[in-house]
Amino acid sequence: MSTIERTAYPRFKKNISSKELVKIYTPNHEEIEIAHRVAKGEAQVLNFILMIKSFQRLGYFPKINEIPIEIVKYLCSQLNIASDVDLNLPNRTLYRYNSSIREYLNVTEFGASARHVITEATYKAAQVMNNPADLVNVAIETLIKERFELPAFSTLDRLARHIRTLVNSNIYENVLNKLTSDKKLQLDSLLYIEDSENYSKFNYLKEIPKSATINHLKALGNTYQLLLSMGDVESLIKEIPIAKIKHYASEAKVLDASEINNFSIAKKYTLILSLIYMSKVKTRDNLVEMFLKCLRKIQNKGKDELKKIQEKNRVKTENLISILTNVLLKTNDNNKNDTTLGQQIREIVNANGGTEVLLTDCDTISSYNGNNYLPLIWKFYKSYRKSLFRLIKLLEIRTATQDYSLIEALNFLIANEDKRTELLPFTLDLAFASAQWQNTVMVKEGGNTFLVRRHLEVCIFYHLASGLKTGDLCIDTSEDFADYRKQLLPWEDCEPLVSDFCTEMDFKENPSEFVAQLKSLLKEKSIEVDKNYSDNGNITINEKGEVVLKRAKAKNIPKSALDLEKAIHKCLPERDVIQILCNVEYWLNWTRHFGPLSGSDPKLENAVERYVTLAFGYGCNLGPTETSRHMKSSVTPHMLSFVNRRHVTAKKLEEALKDIINLYDKCYLPNLWGNNKIAAVDGTMHDLYKENLVSEYHIRYGGNGGIAYHHISDKYIALFSHFIPCGVWEAIYIIDGLMKNKSDIQPDTIHGDTQAQSTPVFALTYLLGIKLMPRIRNWQDLKFYRVDKSHKYKHIDSLFSDVVDWKLIETHWKDMLQVVFSIKAGKIVPSTLLRKLNNYSHKNKIYQSFKELGNVIRTIFLLGYISDIEMRQQITSTTNKMESYNGFSKYLSFGGEGVISENDPDEQEKRIKYNNLVANAVILQNVVDMTLILKELSANGVEFTKSDVATLSPYITKHIKRFGDYVIDLENIPKAIDMSISIPMK
Known part of the structure; x- marks a missing residue:
């Protein structure tokens, strides 16, 4: 049976705030009238109101003794009824009340028709979903939409599990029926260990790619050939939806051969075939990625060789210049005749090795004087030659x-x-x-x-x-x-969406009118900045056309704010990280998102304790071994590693993070620090072992590793994080984070550094309704675009160096809309598209149109950036929060000497999300503690203002205990969070 906490089945909250009581449970005049009409007497009226308000909240009728006492007392006060009134009523009376409430709310009692409706919806959902909790949620959503009363949770759970079993059994049997006896033998052979091998071939299906070297390229090619030798797998599972195939593959990936053998024959073969299919896809991608990295390595070696040659030739160059100088000095003597001059020149040439030597030196220098390193690449390519030919034949x-x-x-x-x-x-x-x-x-x-x-x-x-x-x-x-073009929505599906989209975004629907709208925006902004130039004082353009911006003064923090910060720090209780995770677990039950990939409930002893320990060990980068050493409980490294692989995915971590973010957003203090509309992005490098495909040397950060790319709200909380290779342009992941962030905090303005921008990114964010406002280093090197050549400006004309190609934008307006609708529909991931739309895409018309639109939007932004000092201050302030988060999260990642010890890209991604989980939990706990301290300080007569509180930050670590022995105490109940807390301030 699924745990009710894992689903959206409505229940009463543990702790109901006074604000929620007023908002949710206050009866209106009509409801009170109906209650008096149907029920007679105070107890009956109260009972009726309790039932109607509970049903509105839950969608079903709870037992009267299940209704929290806070609700009963609140409604008694609203109805002027004594709180000690007897609420017990005969079943016949309750039945009559429930019928009246259903009629009033236009809700149908759960019965055969409702069961039929949810059976159809759940059966359809089960074709792509596998988790019983997800299927229960589909049933709940369908019942609410169709205005049916919700049945008992056990009813929905049994139905969801029955349908899932039915759908999966049909899929398994259909696959089994397609298998020949030879194919079954071939699949079975993967699970057995041959005498000459140390482990079964099943492990090859789960092999992790290593670093891009010639030997690893050969090894990965061998793995791919093994996968190809399995024959036509695609036709055997082509009728299974891809979402289902991915789930089966992920389930098989975490199992070993003996565990797979324990399944029914049909299920065993289906899981193995799904894993083979996904391994083929992933290995193919890894081969291409390794191919690209090998080519880049060869190319870089050619460039380095050219530099070495040029350095060696510097002596020859200086020698030839010296010879030429002597020749010119001799020639400059007008008293010498040509015969004497010729003899002296010949003597100079002979003294320096002769004509042939000097001509050879001239040829050598001439050959490598430019930047043409291409002829030098062969020297480094030839050792890869055989492997590269083999690769392009496989792909x-x-x-x-x-x-x-x-x-x-x-x-x-x-x-x-x-x-x-x-x-x-x-x-x-x-x-x-x-x-x-x-x-x-x-x-x-x-x-x-x-x-x-x-x-x-x-x-x-x-x-x-x-x-x-x-x-x-x-x-x-x-x-x-x-081919990403095939991933886009067909235009016939996009066309009906255009009108509503353009209305929502305030875009003109017609391509020519959209271009005219853009022209107007660029023209108005240019004129505005030019007109206000003299009075601005924040921007100066000298005679050379060089722009100088007035440096924004750092805001002085008043003494009262500093004193308040010291007082808070002094009062903060000492806490260790694992205690904080336990507190947040009590408030949110975030561990409910973890569990076996099959969707079943965990069969672990003390599952919550194990999950909290796991989040602590991996989030603080201790790893399973060190965590086990420091825990007084009997948890072993194998237990932790097992649970991490079998019970936790990146998606489940994101669900747990969403719970923390949503609770944090309801707290009082964060709303003084920012709003829900602004976030910052930035990457910070984490060291990795070299034997994986992600790890690269990063010039900007130095060292080998990968980048944790964070989206941080201006309220300080982390919204989303990726783990990406060092070699990619970070900006392509900006939109991914916003699209995947499903929390209540939904920013539409993004700040970042220079890495957070490019013209295609400016264009795509604009079309998606996102304001990209980065802090750009060396912005003077970027081009400003004018509307057309005839537009001149009195003060800022020297800024503009090019003209927008409006025809290109107009021609490809539909193509750009098709991309936007495809992203919104989830058909293509923004980073996948933006990775293609880069500086190499010279022939790609979509790239060129996005680049041209980006030129317009970036110019408008840059004009605002140079003329508005408050904008620059806002960008700096928010990006500073981002940089502070990087330090804060790394402070909590104190284990393993800062090195992420995983070589599996999926596990690397999970490590970053574990760290986010720990960091966000500490941030939430700090806010709760700070709120209580501020309330206590205020009660003791300490005065402070909202502006003082606004200077505070939840990135406090002085009171956090990181080292020592760790003890989990889930019985230690923390204080409840009262969302209605407000602090009296001047």
């Missing part, structure tokens, strides 16, 4: 555009793989290659043009990598490198 790469020149070149390359001749006939269309590459690849000999085989190979692989990055090339059976 079915195709073009996503009408340009087939690169695919034809790839086929030509494969056909000539074994040839050792240096020159190949010039029979290819090299339109895909840059001019520099074409000059490197082509050579003329005997009046004919040939292709240099070595350079051609490198050139084609180089452009294959570029095409896969930009989406010009794709792999159909991939997730990250599929």
